Amino acid sequence: MTDDTGERVTRRRFLRTGAGVAAAGVAATGSAAAQEDGGGGSTEITVGPGGSNVFDPETAYVEPGGTVKWVWDSGGHNVAVESTPDGAEWTGHEPIEDAGFEYEHTFETEGTYEYVCTPHASVGMTGVVEVTTDPPEEPQGYQSILPNSAKTLGVAAVGSMTSVLGLTYFFMRYGGDYGEGDHE
Template structure:
């Protein structure tokens, strides 16, 4: 296990944003080297290391209800987000088909033909921007494919300027509505006052007998 960890550390030094793996076997034995996590059917889980900690997590269901799909099939995340695939049916895997230059995402451990069953979990933290596409090797022809769009940030921090610049969320429409309502109210009061003034202002009862 120590040898694997050293090898993983060396790979990380060569490629700053490279994906690294942590694997949990069905017997509970683990080999750790970075920002991926797999969980065996027996529930044993190992953390992916510091690079995968602290960030948000997005869950993707593998084969929900026995259907041959990833749910959701397409997601958009910010860099540093961990995607966790959770198996809800048997004989599936996650195999990358394309990814941005500089990324080194390997997908589920083992050869592309190696599949996993219900209860298995696999996680990977995405640190490289771009589009990642993947598929389930036994069911690719059935349309079991997925897409992950990784951006620098989503609706927060530096990438959230679009939301902050929207004046509709800053109280402006409410001010405009209040001004409009106040204007209508003033017009209504003026009309009522004028009506009563014209109707009763010249009444003989209004002039008095003094």
């Protein structure tokens, strides 16, 4: 089989080209996701993961201008503010919500924001948002700056490209619907 320039198309050349295309697609997906973030970073906190009475992570780090999203994994929880830095305007989300609810806030003022789940404060359901330009190295520093939708899109794109490459290889290897004289 030959390409448009008359050169022979080998499996190795085909797969090398396909791998390059797949890598470019993954890089483009990551760049688009990073541009979408808009600065300041973002993180997601799971409220009551698996029915437990905790915020996961208990301490989240974001830069000034960063957004924190709380996602309820179980019901009967809220986010009630205990303390904020001077000049900060954050009121939390006091109504009790059920699984699937989401609440987010963008933090502009540097400092420590402490909050609790009112119904479960007595069993230690507390959380902290640290808004800082200098997060600690351990344990994690800033949490996920890449939205889950971008990660899913990247995985789907790579899967799609791999499928196309696999089918193309199969047809190149084993043939297809060629008329007489159309193949070598």
